[in-house]
Amino acid sequence: MPSQQPSATDSNPASFPYGRVGTLLLDAGRVTESQIREALGETPDEDERSLVGEKLVQCGLLTQPELLKFLFDQLTKEREAYQKNPISEPVIRFRGLEKTLDGRKILDGVDLEIPLGKITAILGVSGGGKTVTLKHMIGLMKPEAGEVEVDGQVLGSLAPKELNKLRTRFSMLFQGGALFDSLNVADNVAFPLREKTKLKEDVIQRRVNTCLKQVNLGKMGFKFPDELSGGMMKRAALARAMVTNPEILLLDEPTAGLDPIIERSIHHLICDTYLRFRYTMVLISHSVPEIFRWSHHVVVLHQGKVLEAGPSIDIANSDNPVIRQFLTGSLEGPIKVI
């Protein structure tokens, strides 16, 4: 019964016999329990449950646009609820972070909080320190001053082993994908599992196939990175980021350099991934104002500091001239580009 279903943000996937997306569809009355059972089969495993949406589409019980619209509407509802009650425990916290690169102060006392289980977008002008901020979250860069805290653990105080252990809770999608050129897509996705787990090869293969299906690259596993388009590359990198079931997913410009249709499809994929797994997601994007529709929380970086941070709906309505200029893309305003 829908009323007996656990909360959508429940961290245990086993609590969702029909997958999180299946539960949402059931709660909304879009499908019946018997239809979900028909789509999933008798004893679906966790991987199959995570593909419930695709399976319903395959069975003709939903169309792909209906599914995408449903998921987007779910995210919109959540974003509105977050705006009304923006209380969420921070999972990552920066305190007075400073970083200089090539003699230029990139971060100048950054204080920010990333809410747990939400999609946070970091916005700012190019070269404004967004990627540097992201790299500090996972300890790829060390600050000159200030500290980064993940779940109460200060990164700078961790021994290399502890830092590596903490990193297993993260995954990161890099701007260029950072797929390994010498491995095909399937091996790229399998790489973290082969290196960091003791899973059997058949289990790894199954998980890789599921992840590739989730990003609509089910039949592309044999291709090498140089044979992929920009959009496919990002999707393959997203599959690699998801394969380890991280708690925190960092996405560095997942839509940079893509046409508007692929960009929209990647945003849908991010929304879909979020609703399926409830990762804490932090993404950098220049897709303004589009990104405000896909994130709960927005942080605006300007001149090495956090200019504003809060629910995306509030930031979109901000009167701050820098944010207004950024939203409108106007050449006139406090941000001087020429």
Add this chain to the structure above:
Amino acid sequence: MFIFLVSTIIHIFKPPFRPYNLLKQIHFIGIRSLFVIVLTAAFAGMVLGLQGYYTLSRFGSEGLLGPAVALSIIRELGPVLSALMVTGRAGSALTAELGIMRIREQMDALETMGIHPLKSLLAPRVEAGLIVLPLLNVIFDVIGIFGGYLVAVHLLGLSSGTYFGGIENAVEVKDIQVGLIKSLCFGMLITWVCTYKGYFTQRGAEGVSQATTSAVVTSSVLVLVFDYFITSVML
């Protein structure tokens, strides 16, 4: 740079051990350098045969041609030339590959997965260099001596008994040890310099080209400098 080497060597002995990665690097550095090593060795031996015969015949000492060719190759030319060939063929490729991985954030990707690039990328390359260079050196020595034999016996008319008999009498185990120690040192030197330059590549394609050039030049010069010092110590 020294700390980098020490860290890499420590990672060689740290689990998990991935024999496949090591074999892949042995194939890349060793097997794929084989053709150029054989070719270089054959011609180096043939030139030594010609020059040696020309010089020794002035003093009526053609009978010493075999030992002259063998000792030159085993003690000097074998380790040095095989090291220089590996630097040019595999060292430059190592630097370029690692440099591209660095600028394309593939090394950062490894770190985010909790995998240290020193362990997964650099340690197998240094280890492969240590294994492969002495083996290539032995192959160089054998082919080089046969190159000298071809010229001395089949072109210049020296008897094969004189050529090989002289070698048997003149070459000692110590000479072979010197050659092997040199090639072991050069193996470490080349992979150390080339992986270091690749690992710390910066600034895009230009950075990769600078790192590659610098790696080849530095390795080649260091091979010759170290050759002098090792020779002077082991004479």
